[in-house]
Amino acid sequence: MTNVDRATTGGRPRIFLVEDHTVFRAGVRAELGDAVEVIGEADEVAAAIELINERLPDVVLLDVHLPGGGGQAVLRGVLPTHPEVQFLALSVSDAPEDVIAVIRAGARGYITKTISGGELLQAVYRIAAGDAFFSPRLAGFVLDAFSQMSAETGTLITRLDPELDQLSPREREVLRLIARGYTYKEVARDLTIAAKTVESHVSSVLRKLQLSTRHELTRWATDRRLV
Amino acid sequence: MRRSTDARVLAGICGGLSRATGIDVTILRIGFVLIGLASGVPVLMYALAWLVVPVEGETTNIFSRAINDRRGIRLVIAVVPVVVVTQIVVSALHIGFVGIISWPVFLAVGLTILTWRNAGEAERVWMDDNLVPMLSLGSDGGGRAKLVLRAAAGALLGAGGIVVLILGHPSTAALRPLGGALLVIAAIVVIFGPWWLSLARDLMSEREARAMAEERAQMAAHVHDSVLQTLALIQRSADDPQNVVRLARVQERELRAWLFESRAPGAISEDATMLAEGVGLLQRHVEADHGITVQVVLVGDCDLTDGLRALLNAAREATVNAAKWSGAPQVSLYAEVEPHAVMLYVRDRGRGFEPAEVPDDRQGIAQSIKARMARYGGTVVIRSLPGEGTDVELSMPR
Numbered sequence: 001m002t003n004v005d006r007a008t009t010g011g012r013p014r015i016f017l018v019e020d021h022t023v024f025r026a027g028v029r030a031e032l033g034d035a036v037e038v039i040g041e042a043d044e045v046a047a048a049i050e051l052i053n054e055r056l057p058d059v060v061l062l063d064v065h066l067p068g069g070g071g072q073a074v075l076r077g078v079l080p081t082h083p084e085v086q087f088l089a090l091s092v093s094d095a096p097e098d099v100i101a102v103i104r105a106g107a108r109g110y111i112t113k114t115i116s117g118g119e120l121l122q123a124v125y126r127i128a129a130g131d132a133f134f135s136p137r138l139a140g141f142v143l144d145a146f147s148q149m150s151a152e153t154g155t156l157i158t159r160l161d162p163e164l165d166q167l168s169p170r171e172r173e174v175l176r177l178i179a180r181g182y183t184y185k186e187v188a189r190d191l192t193i194a195a196k197t198v199e200s201h202v203s204s205v206l207r208k209l210q211l212s213t214r215h216e217l218t219r220w221a222t223d224r225r226l227v
Numbered sequence: 228m229r230r231s232t233d234a235r236v237l238a239g240i241c242g243g244l245s246r247a248t249g250i251d252v253t254i255l256r257i258g259f260v261l262i263g264l265a266s267g268v269p270v271l272m273y274a275l276a277w278l279v280v281p282v283e284g285e286t287t288n289i290f291s292r293a294i295n296d297r298r299g300i301r302l303v304i305a306v307v308p309v310v311v312v313t314q315i316v317v318s319a320l321h322i323g324f325v326g327i328i329s330w331p332v333f334l335a336v337g338l339t340i341l342t343w344r345n346a347g348e349a350e351r352v353w354m355d356d357n358l359v360p361m362l363s364l365g366s367d368g369g370g371r372a373k374l375v376l377r378a379a380a381g382a383l384l385g386a387g388g389i390v391v392l393i394l395g396h397p398s399t400a401a402l403r404p405l406g407g408a409l410l411v412i413a414a415i416v417v418i419f420g421p422w423w424l425s426l427a428r429d430l431m432s433e434r435e436a437r438a439m440a441e442e443r444a445q446m447a448a449h450v451h452d453s454v455l456q457t458l459a460l461i462q463r464s465a466d467d468p469q470n471v472v473r474l475a476r477v478q479e480r481e482l483r484a485w486l487f488e489s490r491a492p493g494a495i496s497e498d499a500t501m502l503a504e505g506v507g508l509l510q511r512h513v514e515a516d517h518g519i520t521v522q523v524v525l526v527g528d529c530d531l532t533d534g535l536r537a538l539l540n541a542a543r544e545a546t547v548n549a550a551k552w553s554g555a556p557q558v559s560l561y562a563e564v565e566p567h568a569v570m571l572y573v574r575d576r577g578r579g580f581e582p583a584e585v586p587d588d589r590q591g592i593a594q595s596i597k598a599r600m601a602r603y604g605g606t607v608v609i610r611s612l613p614g615e616g617t618d619v620e621l622s623m624p625r
Contacts (some may be wrong), residue, residue, distance in 0.1 A: 021466070061431070092466070092467060114520065136522060136524045136559060137522075137524055139524065140524030140525060140526050143526045143563070144525075144526045144527060147526065147527065176561075176563070179524040179526070179558025179563075180524075180559055180561040180572045180574055180618075181559045181561070181574050181576075182574075185509065202384070
């Protein structure tokens with residue numbers, strides 16, 4: 001079930017790459033090496049949807065910026081019919097609105113392309129195991145999004161589902177440490193909680209992010225377009 | 228023995244001596260001044276020690292550099308005729324009892340010239356900042372108080388000279404040797420005058436050349452810091468046209484400001500008006516200067532105040548430290564704007580250190596971060612363990 005089990009039982013996650021830069025695809029293949037099984041590649045939206053629906057990989061590495069509709073279009077083309085496929089988003093540009101949009105469309109994690117090979121593998125394992133993976137950058141975006149929401153709509157929050165629109169203090173702490181560059185293990189040690197608990201906090205944040213119906217979240221994203 | 232850098236009035240010799248012997252530095256200083264006024268020999272010894280004893284943290288002394296300074300040695304030789312002239316006047320007036328006008332003092336002056344010209348970079352900066360204003364008594368555009376002080380000092384010296392002249396020689400006949408002395412002085416001036424003049428001219432042109440070299444170095448440093456680094460960044464983000472345009476625009480603005488409004492670019496304190504902008508500048512500079520990746524995560528944004536500028540400068544210091552010492556390829560910088568404060572964390576996964584066993588030079592850096600923050604009411608917490616990296620937590624009220 002966890003990444004360790006996978007590694008020891010020899011069940012290598014089956015990976016699909018959706019990415020329009022050939023050089024980067026080759027680089028990712030080389031970095032992941034034998035630890036995973038790359039079962040396919042695509043460089044644009046239509047081909048990606050077709051191939052993923054056909055081959056059903058464990059994890060799709062999805063470029064946020066993609067010709068023909070972006071990473072979101074791929075998510076919309078796969079998840080309704082095959083919700084078991086997990087998506088890990090990656091990009092170079094880090095525009096918050098794109099990242100949040102892809103996460104809200106169903107990706108379970110986000111990493112920047114500058115990530116090291118070892119960390120990339122960690123992220124892939126975590127996503128394959130059904131967990132969420134937050135890079136420091138994503139943790140920052142999420143904290144920013146939620147703090148703006150509560151600042152702007154303070155009194156309205158009670159009207160809708162308050163659970164979904166606010167982070168708990170503990171979730172906030174966890175995100176803050178991730179944003180500071182801590183690994184899950186270090187977060188767990190710092191807060192003296194179990195690593196599993198850290199994972200469940202992150203998953204719960206992801207759920208809030210995806211299910212929150214507040215349009216402030218989308219508005220926050222568009223406001224940020226100027227940054 | 229080393230010359231002290233923190234307990235120093237002039238060269239830090241009393242401070243160093245006090246550390247070596249355990250005698251209180253104030254007692255040493257008072258004794259030194261008293262004996263110095265009487266005989267002048269300690270003054271010479273002081274100048275010699277300045278030249279020969281290395282400053283704290285250095286292994287070579289100033290003398291090893293001065294030996295190659297031809298122009299400086301010529302200057303010292305030029306002092307010799309002045310000494311001769313003064314000695315003649317002194318003996319003519321029979322005022323040899325005033326110890327301060329004796330040959331050791333003049334020799335000390337000569338040695339100090341050598342010291343001045345050949346001191347290390349750090350010491351020279353210190354002298355320029357602390358001793359030059361003291362000597363000039365604010366002659367360049369100083370306030371009224373300094374003018375009065377200078378006039379008073381001049382009047383006191385003049386009056387002292389006249390009193391010595393009159394008291395020492397009640398009969399005018401005894402002033403006759405003074406006439407002879409004046410003739411000798413005139414002769415020396417005629418013989419050495421042109422040489423002194425050319426020496427002065429030499430010094431002037433040397434000064435000009437140095438100023439020019441400094442200006443060129445500054446220009447080169449600036450072009451390197453801004454233009455070349457931006458070009459490198461543009462190459463790195465070639466596949467992101469939006470970013471290229473942004474970089475080019477920022478650089479253009481900076482260059483214009485520098486060329487036509489003579490505003491020094493680069494400094495966080497001057498260019499940025501918002502926290503995000505300042506953090507971005509910090510990241511760019513450290514990445515370009517130290518070849519390390521600075522991973523920035525910023526939550527919220529606000530206007531920069533003086534306190535927050537200090538926060539950014541302290542953060543830059545911490546980031547540069549991590550780049551220099553940790554050995555890690557990446558530093559994480561996280562900043563969050565809270566209602567009443569801005570929190571900023573700098574973290575690396577490098578080799579770390581034992582905070583209790585901090586070497587002296589790093590202690591200084593920590594102090595500079597701490598002092599900088601404390602000035603505006605901010606706080607610093609540094610956590611580190613050998614092998615586990617370093618975590619610097621900075622907090623500054625808004």
